[in-house]
Structure formats: C-alpha cells, structure tokens
Amino acid sequence: MSPFDAAIAWAWAGPPSGSGAEAKARLLLLDTLGCAVAGLAHPRPRALAAALASWMPGPVQLAGAALSRAGAAAVLAASACWDEANEGLARAHGRPGLPVAPLALAALADGATLGEAVAAYALGYEVAGRAGELWRIRPGMHVDGSWHALGAATAAARLAGGDAATCARAVRLASCQVPFALYAPIAAGMDGRNSYPAHAALLGALAGAAAVARMDAPAGWFDEARRIALGLEGGAAEPPDTWLLEEAYLKPYAGVRHAHYAAAAAQALRVRTGPRRVARVRLSTYGEALRYAGNRAPRAAITAQFSLSWAVAATLTQGDLGPAAYTDAALGDPALRALEASVELVEDGSHPGRFATLTVTLDDGTVEEETVTSAVGDPDRPMTAEQAEAKFRRFAAGLGEARAAAIAELLLRAEPTTRGALDLT
Structure with missing residues (x-):
C-alpha cells in the first residue's frame, strides 16, 4: 500500500470531534483565510479574481468577482501566500495546506458543512504532508506548486462526494502529472511565484473531478516522478498513525x-x-x-x-x-x-x-x-490558539472587527453541522 493510500484509509473520517487535531485543523483554516484576506488587499490578487471570473464564473463571491469553487480556491491560494505568512510543516519543507485550505474554504462558502470542510482539509493535509516528506527540490526550484497538488486532489475528490477509492484515484492522477516550479520569479523580483499554489489547487480540482468520473492512472508513479525530476530513490514517509497537521507551525511574522x-x-x-x-x-x-x-x-x-x-x-x-x-x-x-x-x-x-x-x-x-535560538512556531514554541486568533484579526482587519470576529467564531467554535456560512465577499 502506498503511503498516500494508507493516509487516506487512516484519516478518511477526519479528526475526531473535540480532539487536538480537529482544533488544529480549524486554526490552520482560520490562519490561511486571514493570510488570504490580507493578500486580497493588494491589487494583483484582486485582478486575478476578475480575470478568472470570465473563465470560471460561479456562485462564490470573492474580491468583487463571482467565481466557481475552483476559481475561488485558485484566488485564495495565490492570495494566502502573498505576504508569505501562512503555515508550514518542517518535515515537508513546505506548506501542505496552501492549495488545500482554499478548496475547503471555497466549498464552505458554497454550501458545504463546516465538518465536511474540516474533514476534507485534514485529509488533504495528511496526503500532502507525506508527499512533501518524499519530494526534495533541486537548486533553482521552488517548493510551492508541486507535491501539494496530491493533497489538493484528495480534498477536491472528497468534497465532490468521492469515497476513499475515488481519492486514491485522484492521487494517482495527480502523481502522473506532478509539476515542479522555479525560483526564478522571486530572484527577478516578480510575483508570478504566487500563481504556483493556485496551479496546485486547480490541478487538484481537475484530478479530483477526473477521479469522480472514474478516470485512473497506475500506482507508484510519484516515486518515478521523484526519480526522473529529482534523481531521488527510496525514502519513507511518516506512517499513518499520527496527524501531521498537529506538527504544523503557524507563522507570527510575514516573510520566509x-x-x-x-x-x-x-x-x-x-x-x-x-x-x-x-x-x-x-x-x-x-x-x-x-x-x-x-x-x-x-x-x-x-x-x-x-x-x-x-x-x-x-x-x-x-x-x-x-x-x-x-x-x-x-x-x-x-x-x-x-x-x-x-x-x-x-x-x-x-x-x-x-x-x-x-x-x-x-x-x-x-x-x-x-x-x-527559537521563534514562535518552532516545535517547542507552538503558536497558541489565542495568538493565532489575534493574528487572524490583525491580518483580516480590512473586513471590520465584527465580521472578522464572526468568521473566527465560525471556524473555531461552530458546530460541524453548520452549513455554507462563510461569507467571502
């Protein structure tokens, strides 16, 4: 069994209600949304929303545009990393939730229940985190927009009503087309890097839809992609008996x-x-x-x-x-x-x-x-729930105090059965 199939089987039901893993998943969703709201204060992410609306129109209102779930997820993914303040996972050398959280948030804005969004996010995070453990970039590459797509595909398939077998197909499909991205835009002072997580979200949505349509690809080709693209052989991911998202760090500062x-x-x-x-x-x-x-x-x-x-x-x-x-x-x-x-x-x-x-x-x-020698977010100094909520309110100040408080209440404390209550306008 591949590490991804094992992770899907283990994490399928989502974190137990009231557990530390569920609380951390909610915090990570809130943090990603706060980073995205701050990013949407910049003109380029708003322009991206307007441009995508012509290709991906739909019911999700975001940054003045009416977008499909996939389109909204792409905009949120690009916006979430705009100030370089979103979560990370040390063992993955990257940010497993970067394209996964936007899919869950877009679904929540379009009628999904909070429980469905949290479960899909947590499942996608576990798959992406293990992919990140196995994928190590070469000099000149950038970490975003590559292995993350496997987690996005898992979350997208689950949110579309797929079962565990559907999610496994989505991972196989994403594995056979996993991209890699270059550091070049950053070195050149250009913001095209922020499109990388949007690409991963869209690739995940595509692979998830293809899996729901019963398209498939052979197993084991993530390892072959690692060998061809990176020259890597072997390696092992964390066994599926722990929630990797509990290890995720939240960043107190904007910046790498x-x-x-x-x-x-x-x-x-x-x-x-x-x-x-x-x-x-x-x-x-x-x-x-x-x-x-x-x-x-x-x-x-x-x-x-x-x-x-x-x-x-x-x-x-x-x-x-x-x-x-x-x-x-x-x-x-x-x-x-x-x-x-x-x-x-x-x-x-x-x-x-x-x-x-x-x-x-x-x-x-x-x-x-x-x-x-240590900073908030390190394993020995995790950001507390109070610190994370304070960061969200600071980053989401443009929404107004009352609305930011309502969103924090929804994502952190609402019942899992709460449906479609996230207003992204």
Whole structure:
C-alpha cells in the first residue's frame, strides 16, 4: 500500500470531534483565510479574481468577482501566500495546506458543512504532508506548486462526494502529472511565484473531478516522478498513525520562515533601543537562511519577503514584520532602504540549529545585541490558539472587527453541522 493510500484509509473520517487535531485543523483554516484576506488587499490578487471570473464564473463571491469553487480556491491560494505568512510543516519543507485550505474554504462558502470542510482539509493535509516528506527540490526550484497538488486532489475528490477509492484515484492522477516550479520569479523580483499554489489547487480540482468520473492512472508513479525530476530513490514517509497537521507551525511574522529568528531579535532590540537611531547592523545566522533569503536591496514585495536584511530593517523600523512591511509605501521609504543597506550578513555555523544574532550600533556608540535560538512556531514554541486568533484579526482587519470576529467564531467554535456560512465577499 502506498503511503498516500494508507493516509487516506487512516484519516478518511477526519479528526475526531473535540480532539487536538480537529482544533488544529480549524486554526490552520482560520490562519490561511486571514493570510488570504490580507493578500486580497493588494491589487494583483484582486485582478486575478476578475480575470478568472470570465473563465470560471460561479456562485462564490470573492474580491468583487463571482467565481466557481475552483476559481475561488485558485484566488485564495495565490492570495494566502502573498505576504508569505501562512503555515508550514518542517518535515515537508513546505506548506501542505496552501492549495488545500482554499478548496475547503471555497466549498464552505458554497454550501458545504463546516465538518465536511474540516474533514476534507485534514485529509488533504495528511496526503500532502507525506508527499512533501518524499519530494526534495533541486537548486533553482521552488517548493510551492508541486507535491501539494496530491493533497489538493484528495480534498477536491472528497468534497465532490468521492469515497476513499475515488481519492486514491485522484492521487494517482495527480502523481502522473506532478509539476515542479522555479525560483526564478522571486530572484527577478516578480510575483508570478504566487500563481504556483493556485496551479496546485486547480490541478487538484481537475484530478479530483477526473477521479469522480472514474478516470485512473497506475500506482507508484510519484516515486518515478521523484526519480526522473529529482534523481531521488527510496525514502519513507511518516506512517499513518499520527496527524501531521498537529506538527504544523503557524507563522507570527510575514516573510520566509528563515527570517523569523532575525525578526524576533530585531523586535526585542527595538523595545530596548527605543527611538534612538541605528547606525550599523550585523546579522549572524545559519547558512541555509543566507542561501534561501539573502536577497539585498529588494525592489518588489516578493523579493523582500525572502530577504533577511529587509526583515531586520522593517522590524527595527515598524516594530513588527507584517503585511505592512511589503507595501509600496514601505518599499519606497528611503530611511528603511538606507537601514537595509547597512545590514551586514554573516554566516555562523557555531549553533546546531536555526538561530540569529543581531548586533546594532547606535548613533551614540552604544552596542546592543540579541540572540534568538527559537521563534514562535518552532516545535517547542507552538503558536497558541489565542495568538493565532489575534493574528487572524490583525491580518483580516480590512473586513471590520465584527465580521472578522464572526468568521473566527465560525471556524473555531461552530458546530460541524453548520452549513455554507462563510461569507467571502
């Protein structure tokens, strides 16, 4: 039995009601929606909604467009990663729920019950998380928009009324056409990367529909795709006796996870230094962070989100690393740009894990230093439900306080039988 068939059989009924896994699934759905709402404040995701409406019209009202479930899911997927603040799973080296949650949310907005949406999301997450364990990108590739499609296909098939065998067919179909994506748009300062999770959501919807129509593909070809595309042989995924989504981390900051340690250090230093002017900054951190997020002088939000120096400068300036760090106003701020240019990046292999040591020299010659070896979202410091809800309210502030509170109440505390109550307009 493939790891995906085993995961489908084990997780088919969804997390038990009232369990920690069910609570985490609800939190992850809320967090993804909050990130998507913040992303939809930018013009490009709204333009994507308008453009897709001509191809995928339907009953789901989103960003001023009337979209099908698949179209709405694609827009939500692209929007959810716009500020680089959505969930991740360390063992998968990526974000299993990125194209899966939008499918569940779109279904909930179009008449599905909350229980159906949670069960489909959790099932898709378990499949995608195990696919992520097995898929390791090569240099020049990007993690989004590849193995995630297997989880999206599983969720889509379940939401369309398919049984476990239908979901297994959907995974086989997605496995035979699993794509891979390039890092190139980020390096070029272009936002086409945000279309990758939308592609995974649409591929999942297609594979799920094909499986419902009883189309099929041979088993075992995810391994062959790994061999052909990546040169990988063997490997094993987590056995299906635990909920991977319980290991998922929620991000307190917007921006690549590697920058969170530097942002936490900068936030602590800003409290200590107050309004005093920073003259020089030195960031010492681990090598993977520098290789993945070493972009300097970013001119576009997508590049700034993968920039350690920008994360430090924005946090020292704004006191936080949220969506406001990537607005046109922030990117055009000469003072913020000058501070980013002053940041010296140094690789330090003296620590065994992820860390950041930030040293700032103030105008008066005072030197302040802060070392962070763990950040909220790490396994030993999971984001609490209260922190996650507070993040949602902050990211979804554009909806208004009352509406954001109502959505949080629905996704976190409503009965599973609640049907079609998510208003995405």
